[in-house]
Amino acid sequence: MYVSPIREPLIKGNKTYSQITKDIAAPIEGKPGKAWYMGISLSLSAMFLGLAMMGWTIWEGIGTWGLNRTIGWGWGITNFVWWVGIGHAGTFISAILLLFRQKWRTSINRSAEAMTIFAVLCAGLFPLIHMGRPLLAFFVFPYPNTRDLWVNFNSPLLWDVFAISTYLLVSLLFWYMGLIPDIGTMRDRVKSKAKKFIYGLLSFGWTGSVKHWQRHEKLSLILAGLAAPLVLSVHSIVSADFATSIIPGWHTTIFPPYFVAGAIFSGFAMVLTLLIVTRKVLNLENYITLAHIESMNKIIIATGSIVGIAYLTELFISWYSGVEYEQYAFLNRAAGPYWWAYAIMMTCNVISPQLLWFRKLRRNLVFTFILSIFINIGMWFERFVIIVTSLHRDYLPSSWSMYKPTLVEVGIFVGTLGLFFTCFLLFIRAFPVIAIAEVKTVVKSSGEKEIKNETL
C-alpha cells in the first residue's frame, strides 16, 4: 500500500486493529464521567424548559409568540432553517467526501451523521409547533380526504415536507447501515446478557462475511450517491420557500446555492464544536487528530467565502436591478433598525473565518472552538436577517412593524438545543462515535505502521 511521505497519518499512535476497537468502545463500556452527567443534566433541563414552552404555545396559541400581521415568520422559521442547515454537514461528510474518496472522513462521519439526524429532528419541530394545532399536521400529506382536495404540489412548503422527511429517513438509513457492523462489534464485546441481547437484535445478525461486506460497501457507495444530491436539494428547496415569493430581499435566484453553502458552513461549525469537546472527553485525540480539524477548517474557509461572495452579490444585484424596493430592502438590512443583526452576521460569517487562512490558527483548538461558535451564531443571524428584515419593511409603509421574540420563543429554541445535546450525549453512551470498521480500513495506509511490500 502506498504511504505518502508528505501527509500526516490519519490515525496516530501506531494502533493495532484490536486497540482501535478497544479505544472506541471504551466510552460505552466504562462508566460516564462527571462531565457527561453535567452535560446531560444541563441539556435535559433545557429540553424540559423547551417542552413546557411548546406545551404552553399549543395550549394558548401562537399569540404567545412575538409574531404580528407583518412579521408572520420570526424565530420559528429562523430556527428551522438554522437546524436544517446544521444537519447538512453530516451528509456532506459521509456522502460527498465518500464519493470523493476522502479518507479523513472515516474518523468523523459517524458523529456527524448522528448530528444530522438530531438536527433535522429539532428542525422538524418548528413547522409542527408553528401550525398551532400539531395534531392536524397530517394535513400536509397527500391523503384522500373527505373534500377530495389534494395538497398543493406547486408550493415550496409542500416540497419542504417531502424534502425534509426524505432527508431524515435517508440519513437515518445511511447512519444505521454504517452502524450495523460496529453494533456487531459491541455485541461481541459486552458482557451483560441484557446488553448482548439488545446489541444482538440491533446488529441484525451481522457476521462479517465477505459477501455481506461486498454488498455493504456497494450499498454505502450508492446511498452516498443518492444522498449527495439530496443534500443539495433539501436546502435548495428550503431556500425556495423564500425565493418563490415576491418579498424584496427574498426573491432572488442566488438563494439555492447560497443556502447550500451556508448550510455546509454552519454544519461544519457545529461538527467542530461537538468534536473538539468529544475527542477530549472521550480520549479520542489519536483518531480525531489536528489534521482532521484542519481539513474541516479548510472546508469552512471555502464555504464561508462562498457565503461572503453571496452576500456581496446580493448587494450588487439589488443595486444593479434598479428595483427600488430591492435597493431599499438591502439598504435597510445594513443600516435599518436591525443593523446590529446584519453586523453580527457579517462579522461572524464573512470576516472571522478568513482568519483560518493562517495555518497556525487552523490547527489551534481553542481558536477553532471559539470560531465555530461564532459561525453558529453568525449563521443563525443570517437566517434572522433574511427573514425579519425583509418582512418588517414590505411594500406598504402602513404595515411596517418591528419584531421581538417572547420568552416562549426563546424557551423553545433553548429547548431544541437541549434536545439536540441530550440526543448526542445519549448517542455517545450507546454507539461507537467513530466508525470502527471504517477506521480499520484506513489505518494501514496511514503511515506509521510497517507496510509489507509483497504484491498480491
Next chain:
Amino acid sequence: MRRYISAYFTDEQNLLRATKDLRDQELSIQDVLTPFPVHGLDHALGYKRSNLPAVAFVCGAIGLVLAFGFQTWAFVVDYPLFIGGKPHFAIPAFIPITFEVTVLFAAFGMATAFFISSKLGPGANNVIHDERITDDRFVIIVDLDEDGNHEATIKSILEKEDAKNIQVKEIEK
C-alpha cells in the same frame, strides 16, 4: 455429517494469499469472515458483482413514475385548480417532489434488498463463528468432503500463510 476446517489469520494480506492459493487448488471455501471490508477478497473468492445498483435503479424508477404520475393525476385529472398562475400540468413544480420520492424509493428498496439477500434483519439468527471476528481476527472456513481427501493440502496452505488455531469441525446436516 458435514465437515469443514476453520482457521484464523491476524493479517489480511496472509488471508488474501491463502484464499488465492485455496481457490487455485479448486477447494471450496464456505465463507471468509473479516472485521472490516478487505478489498480484493471478493474478487479472490470469485464473487460476482452485486446486483444492488440495479435494484436501486428499478426502485428509483418506480418512485419517479409514482410521484410524477400521482402529482399529474391529482392536478390535471382529479382536481384541476389554478394555483399561483401555474398551469395544471406544471412540470417544473412537480420535479422537487418527484426527485425526493425517487431517492426515497431507491434508498429503501436497495436497503431492503440488501437485508433480504444477506439474510440480515432484526432477530436474524446467524452463527457467530468467533467473537473476535468483529475485532481483529480474519476467519476462513474451508469445506471438507467426508473422506477428508484434501485435508492435508488445505492445512499446508493455511500453515504456510501463518494461520492460527486450525480446527476441523463437524456439524450435522
